[in-house]
Amino acid sequence: MASQVTALAWRPQTFDDLVGQEVVAQTLKNAITSDRLHHAYLFAGLRGSGKTSTARIFAKALNCAEGPTVTPCLKCASCNEIKEGNSLDVVEIDAASNNSVDNIRELRELVRYNAARDRYKIYIIDEVHMLSTSAFNALLKTLEEPPPNVVFIMATTELHKIPATILSRCQQFDFRQIPLFKIEKRLRLIADKQELDIDDESLTLVAQASGGSMRDSLSIFDQVIAASGEKITGLDVRSILGVVEDTILIDLLSGVVKESAEQVFGRINELVHYGHDLKQVYDTFTGFIRDSIVLKSVNDTSEILERRYGHGEAHNQVLEDLTVPDLVRMLDIMLQHEPVFRQAATPRYAFELVFLKLLEQRRLVPLEKLLANLKEFAGAEKKN
Ligand SMILES: Nc1ncnc2c1ncn2[C@@H]1O[C@H](COP(=O)(O)OP(=O)(O)O)[C@@H](O)[C@H]1O
């Protein structure tokens, strides 16, 4: 029930309020200041990354009584109505429930009428990939002969389902995953405004669990608050979200490095014993390997790491015994076995199988090492 509260209360209202979508915001601002508007925009990308919010901000920018402006006043009738979702000239359509050709024909009739009061008539079509083929064709006709002062903003999480004919009529914007530290910063702002007693580790854990979606981070945030007492610490959040300790990830990895089936089986046994969701641990471990590659091969990791790790010393020590190609092979095995793992009736067996594969792979001498050995051998032969 509470899960929507914070996300809705904290919908960004201006371009500068949007987190992590700077390129989108800047391009739209430029279009407004240089008076170069398209008839149709397509916002594509991850759920909860700001597509609907941006569509509304853009609508306010276009229709604000003081506009068109990159800083809508947020006070005029138009700005207020768009915020509340009851503007006559900004129509939001959920394509998931209005996906038939009749719905789009109706829309085509509607777009012939001019804006009731404001500068533009704006149609925001959410989940546009849900339209039927005939509905897409009807929409295409409208996009081909757009009536003056009509702007379409379409949003989708599934770009690959949009027909090329539609794509070619739209200006496309990609909504990226929001980097971890930007989500953390936003959560800190919100927590402080709500005067919550919550530590940084908690917010990091919440941000990590969101997969780069701001909305998901806020629902998880609400879930954590609902389940905690006055003071919230990382320890509480770990247990609420069932997040596995970094030390376990490091132990699993070091077990593989040492080729110790005993250590690996032992840790898996603990995970099962403490009731961890192995599917979640699998994802976390895969991300851990991915992040380990980043740590070993990238200088400035701040925007690229998906998690933050405590126990840096122990982590670095394990990584010393691994090369990037070693880690790449591990990641490859993890990803290849993911579908197997998802379908397994008993996740534990599949989990163990994957770790046995990782161990086995350690025992195989990598080709490059073999070649190096051969060269050395040949060199020694020559000398003799
Ligand atoms: N880029 C962002 N910056 C700040 N808050 C965001 C952002 N993206 C999403 N949110 C939060 O998530 C909620 C839902 O976002 P929304 O724009 O509807 O996402 P989408 O349409 O991409 O699924 C917003 O009300 C806001 O609280």
Ligand SMILES: [Mg+2]
């Ligand atoms: Mg949306």
Ligand SMILES: [Zn+2]
């Ligand atoms: Zn206004």
